[in-house]
Amino acid sequence: MKIGVVTFPGSLDDRDAARAVRLAGGDPVSLWHGDDDLRGVDAVVLPGGFSYGDYLRCGAIARFAPVMTTIIQRAGEGLPVLGICNGFQILCESHLLPGALTRNDHLHFVCRDQRLRMERTDTAWTKAYAEGEEIVIPLKNGEGGYVADDATLDRLEGDGLVVARYLEVNPNGSLRDIAGISNPAGTIVGLMPHPEHAVESLTGPSTDGLGFFVSAVRSFTGANA
Amino acid sequence: MPRVVVDVMLKPEILDPQGRAVMGAFTRLGVHGVADVRQGKRFEITLDGDATDEAIADLHRMAEELLSNPVIESYDLRVEE
Structure with missing residues (x-):
């Protein structure tokens, strides 16, 4: 199971994401933003950070990187993609994915261990969780407020596409406490908090984040979740 | 040389915390009588040729695909000779 981790100029969490893939039993493969070759990977992680310095809007310039042209095309054909924070x-x-991430409503950068409720657990990235399971993983963002129009929000909720929701505190003003969403097929997941920082007890608040990567590895090895 | 100006603003229904913070500063600095502040971006694009229909159409495409995010923002494009 080869999982590609893209490095853009300004990515910060690519190494942690690759480490999380390895701890989950997968084989991490480094992908470079300027290269449109996905090197035969079975899935892709877009890591956190500040790609292209967050210039213009977060993620706006990364979208046009050569590697993204290939990823957008392959994602449309079913390639599993997990976007974390800047990746989201x-x-x-x-x-x-629908909607957009905007400046935190309180304007401050937020860094905290965040409790989430897992709501959609049949995606390529969340099969290892139980529906309704509560997890605690780090959250760190300045522009993490999820917004979309009411019709889009209603569709996300009605179709069960909300993957995770903030519990106890809404840290950034995200509408309807949305922390992560998926496409209808469950192959593409975007998440604002950072599961890759919660994969070892030495460095994380928990190991609750490992499940995202275990889920992807299991979907390709055929083991039951 | 012709200059094209693109103004990008958050749509009215999208919360603008930066504008709200500026508004708060107005109040602290003793400026009253201001009902609302919205913050946006201005792009000044200088062409190296005439502002042909084709050149302006290209910039409209860029304004829609790159300079703004239509999910949350709207833009206004005008040519200033």
Whole structure:
């Protein structure tokens, strides 16, 4: 199971994402923003950070990177893609997921261990969780407020596409406490908090994040979730 | 040389915390009588040739695909000779 992790100029969490893939039993493959070759990977992680310095809008320039041209095309054909934080912003800018991420309503950068409720657990990235399971993973963003028009929000909720929701505190003003969403097929998932920072007890608040990567590895090895 | 100006603003229904913070500063600095502040972006694009229909159509496409995010923003494009 080869999972590609893209490095853009300004990516920060590509190494942690690759490490999380390895700890989950997968084989991480580094992908470069300027290269349109996906090197035969079975899935892709778009990591957190500040691609292209967050210039213009978060993810707006990354969307047009050569590697994204291939990823957008392959994602449309079913390639599993997980976008974390800046990766989530890139997925929205690419129109692979609906809505947009905007400046936190309180204007401050937020960094905290965040409790979430897992709501959709049949996606390529969330099969290892139980529906309704509560997890705690780090959240760190300045522009993490999820917004979409009411019709889009109603469709996300009605079709069960909300993957995770903030519990206890809404850290950034996201509408309807949405922390992560998916496409209808469940192959593409965008998440604002960082599961890749919660895969080892030494460095994370929990190991609750590992499930995202285990889910992807399991879907390709055929094991039951 | 012709200059094209593109103004990008958050749509009215999208919360603008930056504009709200500026509004708060107005109040702190003793400026009253202001009902609302919205913050946007302005792009000044200088052409190296005439502002042909084709050149302007290209910039409309860029304004829609790159300079703004139609999910949350609207833009206004005008040519300033």
